[in-house]
Amino acid sequence: MLDDEKDLDKLLNCRFDEIWIDTSKGLDIPEDEQTSAPPANPPVKRIVKEAARPLKKKPAPVSLAEELDSAKKIHTSAKKIVKTMFNDVRMGNAFEIEDAAALVEEVNQSIERNPNALLSLVRLKNADEYTYLHSVAVCMLMVALAKQLSLNEEQIRQAGIAGLLHDVGKMAVPNDVLNKVGKLTDDEFNVIKQHPQRGWEILKSCYQVSDIALDVCLHHHERIDGRGYPEKISGDAVTLFARMGAVCDVYDAISSDRCYKKAWGPAESIHKMASWQPGHFDETIFHAFVKTIGIYPNGSLLKLKSGRLGVVIEQSRKSLITPIIRVFFSTRANAYIPVEIVDLSKSTDRIENIEDPLKWQLDLSKFQDI
Secondary structure (H helix, E strand, C coil), rough: CCCCCCHHHHHHHHCCCCCCCCHHHCCCCCCCHHHCCCCCCCHHHHHHHHHCCCCCCCCCCCCCCHHHHHHHHHHHHHHHHHHHHHHHCCCCCCCHHHHHHHHHHHCCCCCHHHHHHHHCCCCCCHHHHHHHHHHHHHHHHHHHHHHHHCCCHHHHHHHHHHHCCCCHHHHCCCCCHHCCCCCCCCHHHHHHHCCCHHHHHHHHHEEECCCHHHHHHHHHHCCCCCCCCCCCCCCCCCCCHHHHHHHHHHHHCCCEEEECCCCHHHHHHHHHHHHCCCCCCCHHHHHHHHHHHCCCCCEEEEEEECCCCEEEEEEECCCCCEEEEEEEEEEECCCEEEEEEEEEECCCCCCEEEEEEEHHCHHHHCCCCC
16 A cells, blocks of 8 residues: 555655556555545555656766776676576576666666766677677667667667667577687578577567567668578668667777677777678768767777877867877887877867777777777
8 A cells, every 4th residue: 555655755766667467465645536626645656657757867978987887886786697697698697687777777877977987998898708898898889879869868768778689689599600710601691690580489489679679689680671690671761770780780890809800999990881882771860979989989989180190088068179189109210108198179279080099009008098
């Protein structure tokens, strides 16, 4: 029986969108009494309606340095949650979607405080753990992109959960195919291409998963021009969330080291995607994605006109072409120089080239905040 205002407040602040009323334990309000004076406490219908509102107030913005520790903890926690979830799937066990929802809420709050912190961590992965951390990265990218597209809070959460679960079908792919170092045979590639359908089947058996998560799982490899898989749908048949999933999935895949391929740099990955033929991605979604992570995403190595090299550590709020970089190397002297933080929106120096760290034999991790 709900007869205490404190209990009502607890319900309003819980992580659910609706409640079930067990009328066998108490009479519901008869229809002929519903027009009488309102009860002292709000009716249960109010609980259902208000519980669906955003769960937390938007946090105040903080600096990159302030948010980075929280972001690292979220990233570590996310890896454990996804690994446990995917291993449960591999073993044929059920998994708890509530863990995914709680994680997405933390990602949402962190990106609201400072998007640069989590987005600077998306490339933190090795080939052995790629499948797990790729899902974590796509989750974070989906949340950030959803915010850029001005989706509502519920849609942002659903986008994040969809990103987290989009590759769950890879747990049905044999490890010797999934982690093969050499080039895949046609038969092996056909096995890989079954993972969206297998993932959809796995998620469909879990009643807690939304239609959005099912859609992104099944269709994140579809293309606007109909040349994707598994269903070769095209145009308007590819939903907004599937279009978002396609962009986030490809960006993280090509900018990550794989067992069979070295990663392209963040900026190079964006430029490669922009050069692919029209119809691969939804142009509006891709442009929003570029606004989300920048033309020169965090982690990009840039050469300035002064001959200095620097790594992007944060995006500028003023312009996509003037990120904040940590300068540490002189190409003219071919030597390290004192580290300096340069906000290109306030500097006369300008970007000349995107550079490959291997060309200069540099370990960028020493000059990033990760």
